[in-house]
Amino acid sequence: MATKKIIAICQSGGEFETENDGSLSYRGGDAHAIDIDDQMKFSDFKMEVAEMFNCSFGAMSIKYFLPGNRKTLITVSNDKDLERMIKFHGDSITADVYIVMEENGADDVSNMSDSRSSRTTLSEAVPPLELPLDVVDDTTQPNIPLGAPLDIDGTNHIDAHFNLPPEVLSVRPLSVVPYEKHAKAAEQWQDTITGVGQRFSSVHEFRETLRKYAIAHQFAFKYKKNDSHRVTVKCKAEGCPWRIHASRLSATQLSICIKTMNPTHTCGGSAVTVGHQSWVANRQKGLRESISEIFKDSYHGYCLHYLTEQLIRDLKGQFSRDVKGIMIEDLYRAAFAPRPEEFHKITEGIKSLSLEAYNWIMQSEPQNWANSLFQGARYNHMKSNFGELFYSWASDADELPITQMVDVIRGEIMELIYFRRTDSDQWLTRLTPSMEEKLEKESLKVSALQVQLTTGSEFEVQGESTEVVDMDGWDCSCKGWQLTGLPCCHAIAVINCIGRSPYDYCSRYFSTESYRLTYAESVKPIPDTDWAMQNDYSEAVMTVTPPTRRPPGRPTTKKVGLQEAMKRQLQCSKCKGLGHNKATCKELLDHIKDQVHHILYMQATAFILVMRAMAAMVIEHVSDQ
Structure with a gap:
């Protein structure tokens, strides 16, 4: 056709x-x-x-x-x-x-239409807001709302060597709109649907009221029937009995009336409260402060993967998929750019596509994720996926008690250390295999370079561009040496010219010796707490309280009732003795107490070894890049 x-x-x-x-x-x-x-x-x-x-x-x-x-x-x-x-x-x-x-046009959240087809509609928790970004005042660009603000807040601290345009120097952090404002709007919609018998002037009014009701109670729904004279909706959650049906009244052709309604939710759709969402937001907001408090004198690098995901969420519905793809590609290029001028050139390209996206990027603290502005050494590693192995271990054992979860992770680390120590014993190179391959690729580029000898430790290398290499500072103007920890092709050309070995100028973390030292020690197995306690109790002597003497004085004349006479005597859950409970027990053997303390000490030692192994994993993963 x-x-x-x-x-x-x-x-x-x-x-x-x-x-x-x-x-x-x-x-x-x-x-x-x-x-x-x-x-x-x-x-x-x-x-x-x-x-x-x-x-x-x-x-x-x-x-x-x-x-x-x-x-x-x-x-x-x-x-x-x-x-x-x-x-x-x-x-x-x-x-x-x-x-x-339209004067008061609202975003079409659920995209509801008069079509008879069955659709699924996910109602947002709060209505979309327009957050003005007044970083650059450009009336030729559309004021496109970016939705929720970036969850990485704080004041920008751009490197002084990076010459930003004057209009960008006035960047202010994205303000967080108080959630209470949205909650107050949603509370007004909680009673928009009252029950069976409620009337609406048209089908369109009923759909709009239903959309607001779902937003207020925070659940998703889908249409089973949806046309000009009847609407049937059920909760999207599997097995949830919530359902509503409305249709025209026989006496009129316009009025819509709710005929049946089951208001019960078993999916917990309306269980999200203001306090819960505020807690999640506060936890994300306080992450930066917690890192700076725990890891003092360190540089905080943002994961580029989560940064791009946040950008995609904020640009949802504003651009086509192709335009978003170009923006994400340019964002990665800007992150890997070694020099500030290259970073600025790439971000200017993003600015030509969208002023709002450009302002978003400049407010996301690029000094924490861009190579050209980052003050620490991240060895060109832009993502935090090195911890996925530990995340998978923890997720597999998330239903276990904390002591058993630690024991599962300990077993995985024991196996990991053994296999990596065995593999590294077979390496014959000075660097790890992955770093050896990268150094070899850089060495192949040396033949097209020409070194100009000068006095001191600085050399000029001519090729497609002219670069300056400082041998004493392990620095090259191309920034490749500083970013990766391996000599770039310009540095290798100078090293060959002065008769030195490139291995002497590689980061020590990439050497095979450092890799082997990382996995030189192993985590020793420890006995289970329940097993040790069971063996010790089997040797313990069970004692009871000594017989009591008749107290001095005249005995009481109060008659003991039948219920009081049959009252069960206390029995200790520790020593099984009668007449006292575990809170006042003094009969537990001293050697059992010492054994318990010893086992707890061994568990604490194992936990410390686990933390050391995790740190070694990070160093090893960086060295493989």
Whole structure:
């Protein structure tokens, strides 16, 4: 079947005027042309129109006239409406489309339409907000909201050697909008749906009310039936009985009434409270302060993977997939750029695509993730995936008690240390195999370089570019030596010229000797606590309290009742003696106490060894890069 294509003449900014015959005419505004076909999605068409006219995606509606009828405007609100518009203009090459801006347009969160197809709708926890980013005032760029702010807050501390443009020096951290403001708005929607018998003027009003109700109670729903006269919705969670059905009243063609409703949720959809979300936000917000407190005199490097994920979430719905892909690719290039001028050049390219994305990146503290600005040594390692092995061990044992979880991790580390120590014993090179391969690749580039001998420790190396190498400071102007810990091709050319070995100028962490020292010691097995306690108790002598004497004085005349006479005597859960409990027990043998203390000491020692092995893992993973 051939695809029908037409040219949509999109007009915006003008006004409708009524002629004498009752027809409508459109005057003023701007016009743009877009090629559309019957395979195009309504969301893609609306997104393209929003970008073209620099307007908000949710604050506009699309309308058109039927051929030969200029009195009634037809609204396009879903894929079916767009397909019908193209079909109605089948005999024409063009179609006039009018973009009408709504005064209080809200984002179409659930994208609800009149289609009969069953859809799944995920209601957001809070309505989207527009957070103005006033880093650079550029009226030619659209003010595109980025949604929630970056979860890495704080004041930017850009390296003084990096010459930022003047307008960027006034960057302010993204302000965090108080969650209580959103919660207050959601609380007003909690009682929008009261139950069976509630009426609505139209199906559209019921859908909008249902959307707000789901936002307030924080659950996702999906449509089972959805057309112009009936709507049936159920909770998206598997097995949750929540369900609602509304349909037209027989006495009217407009009013919608809730006929059946099961308000019970078993999925815990409305269990998320203000305190819970505030706790999550506070924990993320306090991560930076905790790291600086625990790891003093250290540099905090951000994981580039999580940074890009945050950027994608904040740009959700604002750009096409291709544009997002270009931004993420440029972000990685900017992160790996060795020099500040290259970083600035790449970010300027992002600025040409989106001013909002550029401001987002400059506010994300690039001195913590960009190679050209990072003050510490991360050896060109931009992600925190070296800990995934430990994460998998912990996730496999997450249902065990803490002592057993530590024991599982200890066993995995014992096996890991053994195999890596065995493998490293077979290496014959001075560097680890991965570092040896990288050094060899750099050595192959030396033949095209020319070294200019100078006095002192600085040398000039000419090739595709001219670089300065400082042998005493282990520094090259290309920054490759400093970033990787291995001599770059320029440094190797100088090293060969002065008759030295490149291995003497490699980081000691990459040597085979350091790798073997990392796994030289092993974690010794320790006995289980329950096993030791069981063996000790088997040798213990069970004692009871000595017989009591008659107290002096006249015995009491109070009669002992039957219930008091049959009262069960106390028995100690430690020594099994009668007449006392474990809180007042003094009969536990001293050697059992000493054994318990000894086992606890051994467990603490094992935990310390586990921490040492984890640190060794980090060093080894860095050396393999």
